[in-house]
Amino acid sequence: MSLLERTGVAMTPGNIRTRKLSTAVVLGIAVAAVALAAVVVFGLGIGNWVLVVALGGVFYLAGVYVAASRVEGRRAARNRTWSALIHSACVLAILPLASVVWTLVSKGMERLDGDFFGSSMNNIGARDPEGGAYHAIVGTLEQVGIATVITVPLGVLGAIYLVEYGRGRFAAAIRFFVDVMTGIPSIVAGLFVLSFYVLIVTPWFNDGRPGFSGFAAALALSVLMLPTIVRSTEEMLRLVPGPLREGAYALGVPKWKTILRIVLPTALSGIVTGIMLAIARAAGETAPVLLVAGGGAAINFNAFENNQSSLALFVYQQAGDASRYAPARAWTAALTLVALVLILTIAAKLLARRNQLTR
């Protein structure tokens, strides 16, 4: 935001000029554009109201450009056109997103009952309208929980290394590859755990057969969560004021104790925010769970043995199911998943707002 807008000085380029296109003319152009578009479209019979709106928008832009360059000059006309385009980009983006939210709520409410949260898909055939996502919710919570337990110590310690100890090329390389790792596709993380854990490690304990499990999914989710947690923790640790550390050193506190007792608690709320965002992202991942957890219809509390499902995987499987009751289950599970993820995200953002360390 510029100084001009902040201070409310009235001399912006828009009103120094004396001659200005009046609002009435702009409105008139808009009405004429839509009318012209309607005549063209319905007259030729080449489309419906969507085309009228699209064509009307084009006519409006052209009309305003011509009128404004007559009255205000070409530069002001160009300004108007771009401003209109930027505003319409916003509208264009909000339409599909509103549609997503609307369908999610309207279709998701259909099966939102106690049965859905209290039963699994075990022994549910194509003709049964019952069935629920209890097993999937259990799977999601266990997998995300294990992944968090693995990743949080690793990620926070890694971030401490980058901020407090890391110097030179090695630390720079780690920092660079943390950023690169953020962009690793989730399916590649799934394939990695598949080729490493499921196909190589588990056959040792499993009579030579690969064993799919919720733990394998948790490992894949850890690979996805690690860079996010390292990155957000690193940023938070950097915000801790240097004098705090120096004060501790001056009192004779060793460095490791300074980090654990002074630096980490100061940055704690920010670190927790980052962790919650990472959890939210991991909870919505489908592809790695599909590859290494195997999915399953029954409730399985043991994450280390046998197939397990997850909410995201449940949505995917129900969406591909031929049963006519499956779509309702898929939408309700999607609504549950989005609610879970959004609650985590919003809580994280609210926590971040209370954080005293700001840039």
Next chain:
Amino acid sequence: MGDTSPRSAETGTGGTLTTDGRRGSAGGGVPPAHTPDSPGLGGGGGLPRRTRFGMESGFRVLTLAAGAMVLVIIVAIAVFLISKAVPALRANTENFFTFNGWSPNGTEPRFGIAALAFGTVLSAVLALLVAVPVALGIALFLSHYAPRRIATPLGFVIDLLAAVPSVVFGLWGRDVFINPVRDFSVWLNEYFGWLPIFGGDGPFGRSIMLGALVLAIMVLPIITSLSREVFLQTPAMNEEAALALGATKWEMIRTAVLPYGKPGIIAAVMLGLGRALGETIALAMTLGITFDISANLIENGGNTIAANIANAFGEANDTGRGALIASGLVLFAITLVVNMTARAIIYRRREFRDSAA
């Protein structure tokens, strides 16, 4: 924090607060001959000697190991994917890079990623063509056009959208969004059917166009929030200078905001590209899984490396899994290159580093 100098790291003051691990050497004291300073000043003579296995070095090694874990994981991904891909590639009876089809489960495995790689790149590029202008428009709206009480909640909503799982977008794409896209495809086919990309005679709907549009909606929030951050960082001096010279708002944006934010925009687009290339489930649910290289955007068809992995994994045997892992390796390499380029651009302009998390 000066951990290289033993004085500050080893916590002076005669061992009032030292740890148990270092007690022994602190109690014994260091002979004055070892310290260049006179022992009476600042208690230098009482400084504990650096021990090899104290808490300090132990903690340091612990954090170093955690940090190095990232490099280990990246290398391990490459190593294990290669180790599982090689046997399948050996068994392949066709050229992996040029063959156009996927039947790795038979006695004579035949598979190649030509069509998959083509579909991956085509859908990602189309998605970016749609998403980038719109995302930049929204970013400019949020940073320079919208009043603050609209910009803050709208920015918050955009951030929330980045958190919506891809499977939800996939479900919405195949259940809801497919209807308008099918209507639009039929319309395009009727009036622009003479163009090869809009040709064909149906059925329409589960096409590259649907997949690319869903993908565009998914990468929109990422590109928007990154480039908004960059636009907000434009120095107010530059903007005011442009306005003071009589520039209109758009001229100010074009001459001050966009040039300043260019590296950030490029990086945001590259990160969006990396995300689009690797997207799996949404495309597995919206594309009509075929194996042909066709520029037709609206007929049922299209496939990507990631979507093929999700779809073909269920019925894959050992060789089939190896083949899918081999295609995943290619995807890993592509996204690694794209992401490294994006990060290198961001790193060259250090100002943007913090915003591009």
